[in-house]
Amino acid sequence: MRKLVLTAVLFLFVLTTASYAFPIQLTNSRPTPILNSSILQGDLNQIYGAGAVPVNSELNLAVFQLPSATSLKLTLQYEDSNTALANANTFGIFGLGSSLDSSTLKTLQIFKGPAAPGAVATVSLAPGGIQVGGSHPGNPGSCVSAAVNCGATAPISFSYFGFYLYRPRNATGRNDTGTNGYANTGGNTGGNFWTVDQLDIASPNGTSAGKSEALIYQSHSNTNQWTVAFNDVNSVQKTFKDFVVTVDASRTLSAAVPEPGAIFLFGTAVLACVTLLRRKLARQS
Numbered sequence: 001m002r003k004l005v006l007t008a009v010l011f012l013f014v015l016t017t018a019s020y021a022f023p024i025q026l027t028n029s030r031p032t033p034i035l036n037s038s039i040l041q042g043d044l045n046q047i048y049g050a051g052a053v054p055v056n057s058e059l060n061l062a063v064f065q066l067p068s069a070t071s072l073k074l075t076l077q078y079e080d081s082n083t084a085l086a087n088a089n090t091f092g093i094f095g096l097g098s099s100l101d102s103s104t105l106k107t108l109q110i111f112k113g114p115a116a117p118g119a120v121a122t123v124s125l126a127p128g129g130i131q132v133g134g135s136h137p138g139n140p141g142s143c144v145s146a147a148v149n150c151g152a153t154a155p156i157s158f159s160y161f162g163f164y165l166y167r168p169r170n171a172t173g174r175n176d177t178g179t180n181g182y183a184n185t186g187g188n189t190g191g192n193f194w195t196v197d198q199l200d201i202a203s204p205n206g207t208s209a210g211k212s213e214a215l216i217y218q219s220h221s222n223t224n225q226w227t228v229a230f231n232d233v234n235s236v237q238k239t240f241k242d243f244v245v246t247v248d249a250s251r252t253l254s255a256a257v258p259e260p261g262a263i264f265l266f267g268t269a270v271l272a273c274v275t276l277l278r279r280k281l282a283r284q285s
Contacts, residue, residue, distance in 0.1 A: 021103035022206040024096055026256045028197040031058040032212040040215075042228060043078055043244055048075060048219055058215040062196040064226075065256035066158040069249055071124040073135065074110060076117055078244040080232055087113045088171035089232055089243055092149075092164055093123060093130075094194070095156030100256075102204075107164065108132065108154035108189050111245075115147035129155040131169045162195040165213070165230040165243050181213070188264065193230055215240045224249045 034040060034055060041055040072093075074197075080086045091111040097104030110121050110132055121143075122133040131153045134143025143150035180191045182199040194200055197210035204210060219225040225248050232242035 021101045022204065023101050024061045024063065024105070024267055025196060025198045026100070027060045028062045028195075028212065029209070030058050030212075030215075032058070032215070033238075034215075039239055042240050043229070043241055043247070044217065044227065045079060045244060048221075052220060053217050053227075058217060061216060061256070062194075062198075063160050063256040064158075065134055065160055065161045066249055069251040070126075071122055071250045072158075073248040074121045074123065075246045075248075076111055076115055076119040076243075077227075077246055078117055078241055079115075080242040085167065085171050085232055085242070086116075088168050089113060090166045091115075091230075091243060092166065093156065094162055094164055095130075096160040098159070100160060106154050106156050108152060108156060109149045109166075112147055112149060119144070119147045121148045125158075126153055129153055129157065132267045141208060162196070163228050163245070163247075165193040165214070165232060167193065167232050193232060195228060212238070224251070 037055045042075055044055060045051065047053075072247045076091075078124065080089065090109050090113055092107055092109040094107045095104055096181075104200050108123075108130065110123065113117060120135045122135055123130050124133060125131075131150045134148045181194060182202065182204050185191070192199070193213035195214045195216065198204050198208045200211040200213045201208060212233070215229045217227040217229070219227075225246060228245050228247060229240040230243040230245075231238040231240045
């Protein structure tokens with residue numbers, strides 16, 4: 001009987017853990033409606049050339065995979081015209097472990113609120129993870145600490161990563177509720193906008209559709225360059241030009257694909273617990 005109780009407790013622990021650690025979706029549903037799409041198209045034209053990357057060519061990937069990369073270069077191209085929001089919004093990278101579930105999600109801020117268009121940051125491999133640096137256009141190799149989170153590190157790899165935009169609550173000084181997105185392990189009070197639609201609601205789970213708050217584009221002439229365009233207003237119609245960043249990688253980026261081994265091991269563990277419990281119950285009856 002004691003063994004049965006211990007087995008039941010173990011099984012309940014697995015179920016409880018699973019209820020809090022949900023799998024992260026690697027793709028989003030696209031295309032998504034864009035309000036006044038000609039505005040974002042103008043931004044893309046400035047970045048890539050007129051008509052080179054159509055505004056309706058957004059990709060459905062949510063998480064990048066770049067295990068062979070050594071660094072990323074990020075350039076802030078455009079931000080919200082509302083000065084209060086522009087000075088409050090911060091931008092960062094998130095990483096996932098090989099199990100690709102929410103319990104492995106780690107974040108690292110890259111751009112601070114005062115960052116303005118033209119600000120450049122780097123994210124490079126460092127002992128135990130990655131590190132943020134800078135590359136000031138007027139002084140290559142230097143890092144402007146007022147705009148970039150210089151020297152900050154986090155246990156994140158380039159195997160599975162994406163980006164987030166953090167908007168504090170009441171950033172405009174009005175009845176402004178912020179994002180109401182999924183709060184990461186840092187427990188921020190404003191929530192985040194994520195490249196993963198699933199996380200753009202307060203309490204997501206493994207099957208949440210979420211909301212579209214970020215669009216991703218790829219250069220047609222340089223497959224190592226991508227653009228991430230965020231919206232920072234939790235509304236139905238979105239322009240996706242409130243925080244636009246280009247990402248240049250040291251290797252070709254690609255959409256993330258789950259490791260079959262991780263999925264197999266998780267499923268096997270759950271099945272083993274269920275089978276063991278059923279056998280114990282059968283012996284007791």
